[in-house]
Each structure stands twice: as C-alpha cells, then as structure tokens.
Amino acid sequence: MTKTIAEQIQGHIEKAYEIKKQTVKLAAEVRDEVGSTIMDIVKDPLLSPEGRKVKQAEIMGGYERDLYTEIARIKGEYLAEAKAVRDLANKTLLEPNAKPTDTTKVAFFEKEYERLKVDAMLGLNAEKSMKAIAEFVSKYDHPYFAERLQSEFSTLAGAVLANGNDAETRQKLSKMLEAIEVKATSPAKESAKYGLKYFENAEGVRLFPEYSHEFKAIESVMTSKYIKHINEPEVYFEAEAETQESAQ
Incomplete structure (x- = not known):
C-alpha cells in the first residue's frame, strides 16, 4: 500500500531520530574502551610518568580519528534523511493540488x-x-x-x-x-512544510550538546583537545587534510 506524503515524511523524521540515538551507544563505547586503555597505561609498572604521557598521547590520536569517523557517519546518515524530506517536500509543494472528483x-x-x-x-x-x-x-x-x-x-x-x-x-x-x-x-503540503521546518538547520545539528550525558561521557576520558570539533566532524577532517597536504 502506497504511503501518504505525511507518512513518508514522518517515517524519515523517525528514522533521523533513531540515527541520532546512535550517539548514546557510541559515547558509552568510547568511555569504556578509552577509559580502560588509559587505566592500563596508568597501571603499567614499566612506564615512567613521562612514558605514560607519551603512551596516552599516542593512543589518543587513534581514538580521536576513530571517534570522528563514527560521528561523521552518523551525521551523514542523519543528513541523508534530511535530504530525502527536503526533496519530497519541495516536490509536493510545487505540485498543484488535485482536482476534486466531484x-x-x-x-x-x-x-x-x-x-x-x-x-x-x-x-x-x-x-x-x-x-x-x-x-x-x-x-x-x-x-x-x-x-x-x-x-x-x-x-x-x-x-x-x-x-x-x-x-x-x-x-x-x-x-x-x-x-x-x-x-x-492541503494535508500533504502541510506535512511538507512541517518536514522542511523540522530539518531547517540539519547541517548544523549538534549530535553531542555540551550539556548532554553523551558529551560528558566522552569528555571524561578524552580532553577538550581531542573533542573540540565533536559537533563538526567535517572541520576535523578538513584540518587533517590540510595538515597532510602541507606535509607533502
């Protein structure tokens, strides 16, 4: 059975909501894995205080990139839903209303x-x-x-x-x-307008608001140095690309 415009738009909105919820699992995984690794380094009797700092810096760079890769994936999936709604909504708004059957x-x-x-x-x-x-x-x-x-x-x-x-x-x-x-x-156009409003600022979505439990969970094991672009993964990768280009 063909879904109505309203049902299609609501479906994309619900999927986008579920995509954003992936941050809960990601934050817990980062907290547990990074926290456990840091604890192992701290407890390593063969490392000096300076050695522990060096070791932590080495492993943190890898965790940082993995984190931003996952955030970029989540944001990309979220924006895909936003695009789907915008495309459908704009098409709906441009189409003339159907003529009554009477x-x-x-x-x-x-x-x-x-x-x-x-x-x-x-x-x-x-x-x-x-x-x-x-x-x-x-x-x-x-x-x-x-x-x-x-x-x-x-x-x-x-x-x-x-x-x-x-x-x-x-x-x-x-x-x-x-x-x-x-x-x-029409009801379809009303749903279209709602969908456009819902995703109005999709590109600026903050997956990890500073007040959220997810942000605080990651912050507890990764300092601000490593998560300053946590809501802008594209900025992290742009900076990485520039660094690699200047090194060549």
Whole structure:
C-alpha cells in the first residue's frame, strides 16, 4: 500500500531520530574502551610518568580519528534523511493540488469564478467587490479551489483596488489572501512544510550538546583537545587534510 506524503515524511523524521540515538551507544563505547586503555597505561609498572604521557598521547590520536569517523557517519546518515524530506517536500509543494472528483462542483466553480472576475472588473464599489470575493472563498473550501484563487488573486485584487486603493482596502485584501493560502494548503503540503521546518538547520545539528550525558561521557576520558570539533566532524577532517597536504 502506497504511503501518504505525511507518512513518508514522518517515517524519515523517525528514522533521523533513531540515527541520532546512535550517539548514546557510541559515547558509552568510547568511555569504556578509552577509559580502560588509559587505566592500563596508568597501571603499567614499566612506564615512567613521562612514558605514560607519551603512551596516552599516542593512543589518543587513534581514538580521536576513530571517534570522528563514527560521528561523521552518523551525521551523514542523519543528513541523508534530511535530504530525502527536503526533496519530497519541495516536490509536493510545487505540485498543484488535485482536482476534486466531484465534476459537477468543479463545473459550478469554474462558471461562478468567471462571473466573479467579470463582476470585480466591472464593479464600482471596492467594499461590495471584496464582500463578493469573501463569500465566494467561503463557499469553495477545497484546496484545489483555494489554490486557483491564490494563483489569480492579483487579478481580483487589482480590480478591487481600481475602485479604492487605500490602506484599509489593501489590508483587508492581504488578510483575505492569507485565508486563501491557508485553505490552499492541503494535508500533504502541510506535512511538507512541517518536514522542511523540522530539518531547517540539519547541517548544523549538534549530535553531542555540551550539556548532554553523551558529551560528558566522552569528555571524561578524552580532553577538550581531542573533542573540540565533536559537533563538526567535517572541520576535523578538513584540518587533517590540510595538515597532510602541507606535509607533502
């Protein structure tokens, strides 16, 4: 059975949430593994205090890269879900609303809409024309009809303003257009807008907020020197690439 737009978008959002939860397991693994390794070094009777520092620095570099590799993977998977939602949402928003299956109602709409446009063009009273438009809008509340009105509202508004281009009239027309836009937003398009809003700042997602248990767990075994880019793994790898390039 084909899933609705809302179901598809919600599915991606739920998957993104599960992807972010991978940080819980990663933080625990880093804390346990790095902590255990450091403890072994500290307890090694063959190492001097200076030797322990050197040994810790050696192994920490490897753990650092492994950590950023995993974070980059998690963030990449999260951004893939964000892209999927954005692609689907933008496509949905660009597609016209489906025409109602009631062909009789569609025919009545077309006939009455043409009459409304003519009356607005020939009308001599702005207030009377706006009242007629408002009544027409309230009569046809299907997203398809509202979208038709939205796409051609400039024509109706222009006819009204020709008979009363004052601040009050413009304000009333603006509110009328807002009401039409709300009606033109189908459930699918509403879900699309929600999806875009949800992933609005996806590229800047902070997988390890400084106040989180996961951040503190990693910080307890890896100093700030090694985790300063924990929420920006791409910065770590860019710096690594620059270092390797300058060394050549």
